[in-house]
Amino acid sequence: xxxxxxxxxxxxxxxxxxxxxxxxxxxxxxxxxxxxxxxxxxxxxxxxxxxxxxxxxxxxxxxxxxxxxxxxxxxxxxxxxxxxxxxxxxxxxxxxxxxxxxxxxxxxxxxxx
Amino acid sequence: xxxxxxxxxxxxxxxxxxxxxxxxxxxxxxxxxxxxxxxxxxxxxxxxxxxxxxxxxxxxxxxxxxxxxxxxxxxxxxxxxxxxxxxxxxxxxxxxxxxxxxxxxxxxxxxxxxxxxxxxxxxxxxxxxxxxxxxxxxxxxxxxxxxxxxxxxxxxxxxxxxxxxxxxxxxxxxxxxxxxxxxxxxxxxxxxxxxxxxxxxxxxxxxxxxxxxxxxxxxxxxxxxxxxxxxxxxxxxxxxx
Numbered sequence: 001x002x003x004x005x006x007x008x009x010x011x012x013x014x015x016x017x018x019x020x021x022x023x024x025x026x027x028x029x030x031x032x033x034x035x036x037x038x039x040x041x042x043x044x045x046x047x048x049x050x051x052x053x054x055x056x057x058x059x060x061x062x063x064x065x066x067x068x069x070x071x072x073x074x075x076x077x078x079x080x081x082x083x084x085x086x087x088x089x090x091x092x093x094x095x096x097x098x099x100x101x102x103x104x105x106x107x108x109x110x111x112x113x
Numbered sequence: 114x115x116x117x118x119x120x121x122x123x124x125x126x127x128x129x130x131x132x133x134x135x136x137x138x139x140x141x142x143x144x145x146x147x148x149x150x151x152x153x154x155x156x157x158x159x160x161x162x163x164x165x166x167x168x169x170x171x172x173x174x175x176x177x178x179x180x181x182x183x184x185x186x187x188x189x190x191x192x193x194x195x196x197x198x199x200x201x202x203x204x205x206x207x208x209x210x211x212x213x214x215x216x217x218x219x220x221x222x223x224x225x226x227x228x229x230x231x232x233x234x235x236x237x238x239x240x241x242x243x244x245x246x247x248x249x250x251x252x253x254x255x256x257x258x259x260x261x262x263x264x265x266x267x268x269x270x271x272x273x274x275x276x277x278x279x280x281x282x283x284x285x286x287x288x289x290x291x292x293x294x295x296x297x298x299x300x301x302x303x304x305x306x307x308x309x310x311x312x313x314x315x316x317x318x319x320x321x322x323x324x325x326x327x328x329x330x331x332x333x334x335x336x337x338x339x340x341x342x343x344x345x346x347x348x349x350x351x352x353x354x
Contacts, residue, residue, distance in 0.1 A: 002216055002247035010134050021126050031134070038250035038276040071312075086312050095312055097279070103134050103250070111123040 006039055006103070007047035011055060013105055018056045023110035026057045030109075034067040034102035035082070041066065069100030138251055141219035145254025148226060149237060155338045156237045158253050160277060161261035162270075163243030166287035166321060168195045170261055171238055173321035175202045178331050184234035186225045188217040188242040195240060205234075216247035219254055236334060245270065249277035257282040257337055264288045264298050271306040278310045283333060289320040 010031070018026050033039050041064055048062055071080040075093035080086070086095050133139060149156040161167050168187070175183055185206040187195035190213065199206035207228050209221050222239055226232070239255060241248040260281040262270055265288060271278045278284065284307060286300055300318050307314040317333065319326030 002250065005214075005218070006134060009137060012137070013130075013132065013134065017128060017130065021128070023126065024123065027125060036276050036279055038246065083309075085308050086310070086314075087308070097312070101279075105130050105132050105134055107127060107129050109125055109127045112126050113123060 001043060001047065003039060003043040004047040004051070006044060007051045010048070010105060011051050011057060014108055015056050017108050018110050021110055021112055023056065023112050025111045026060050026108060027111055028063055028107075028109040029057070029060060029105065030063045030065070030107040032065050032067055032102045032104040032106055034100040035069040036097065036100045037103040039103055065106075067099050067102050070098050071095040072098040135251070138219045141223050142252035142254040145219055145222055145226065146256075147254075148232075149254060149256065152232055154232060154234055154237045155257075155334065156239065156253075156255045157334075157337075158239045158241060158248075158255035158258050159261065160241045160245075160248045160258065160281075161243065161287075162245050162263070162266060165243065165261040165263045165266065167240050167243070167261050168198050169321040170285065170287060170319070171199055171204060171240065172202050173324070173327060174330070175199075175204050177324065177327045179203075181236060181331075181334075182234045183236050183238065184229070184232065185238040185240055186222065187240040188221070190214075190242065211242055215242055215244050216251055217241050217253060218251045222253045235338070245274040245277050249274075249280050259283045259285060261285045261287050262303070264291050264295055268298055268302045269306060271303065271310050275310040278307060279312070281311060282313075282315070282337075284311070284314075284316045285326075285330065286316055286318045287321065289318045289325050290322045 014026055014029055033041055045062060052058055052060060069082040071086060073088035073091060073093045073095050076091045078088055078090040080089060080095050088095055159167050171185060183204045185199050185204055186209050187206060188209045188211050189195055190211055193208040196206040196208040207225055209217060209225050239253055258281050260277055262284055264286060286303060304316050307316060317326045317329045319330055
């Protein structure tokens with residue numbers, strides 16, 4: 001389960017920023033998880049509940065935004081929704097992923113004394 | 114805290130980061146990539162299920178192209194079997210013992226590279242832990258991702274594990290010699306599935322036993338090497354083969 005190592009990386013990042021601001025506690029973490037990020041949100045939440053214990057993130061739940069996979073034609077920029085053949089329905093060109101592989105910490109909110 | 118005027122209440126500070134959670138891994142991966150590129154080494158992250166035939170592929174590659182200087186690290190939870198098999202056919206190989214970890218990350222590869230201070234190879238294979246899920250999300254510093262998918266795994270694996278196939282530059286359909294015994298497994302059906310998850314689908318049907326597809330695989334390796342404009346002197350073995 002690689003979500004445990006993802007959760008650990010997230011905790012390191014959150015604590016690094018909390019220390020930078022001399023925060024006494026983290027109160028919210030806003031993260032973005034894409035459909036093709038390879039991360040299962042429920043497993044990430046389970047892993048997070050284990051790694052946060054005893055840290056500046058103790059008791060903090062993750063605010064997670066899920067991002068659907070979305071493709072764009074490299075030639076004509078037409079968009080293509082998930083689920084079908086990965087070929088542009090307008091011009092037959094190749095498509096590239098425009099959103100959906102995100103695994104990002106967008107914002108941290110902290111309490112400072 | 115004061116419940117009259119609120120003095121002494123903690124202040125909430127918010128910081129926008131928009132930072133990749135795996136940025137530390139990506140930083141080490143970039144360092145690994147620089148290490149490979151500066152030495153003119155084509156590095157391949159070879160992924161696939163347990164038993165997909167990753168080690169057999171490397172053994173067959175060695176037999177088919179003895180002039181290629183190959184080297185490898187093999188991720189293994191508990192044994193050194195894969196690296197021993199590669200050493201036995203003349204491929205310098207080391208094991209990365211991952212314990213309970215289900216994937217390799219850039220740091221593990223970086224530490225393994227400490228054993229290769231004199232790395233002098235045309236192609237360096239990073240044979241990942243057998244798994245179609247976890248290895249897909251970690252950049253190791255490779256030039257290309259190759260997924261070995263064996264015929265016995267059935268035709269629907271690309272749709273069941275889209276992330277690893279989305280990340281793949283090439284899929285090798287291994288154990289093609291078993292196709293006559295697998296009436297429900299048609300390479301065309303597997304390629305059709307890849308067209309739903311892989312933006313630039315590329316698949317080679319291959320057998321390490323009969324040698325089918327090995328020429329095409331070696332041709333792909335040569336093209337990768339020349340595409341990347343690596344030092345021609347260092348990769349002469351690939352270009353001239």
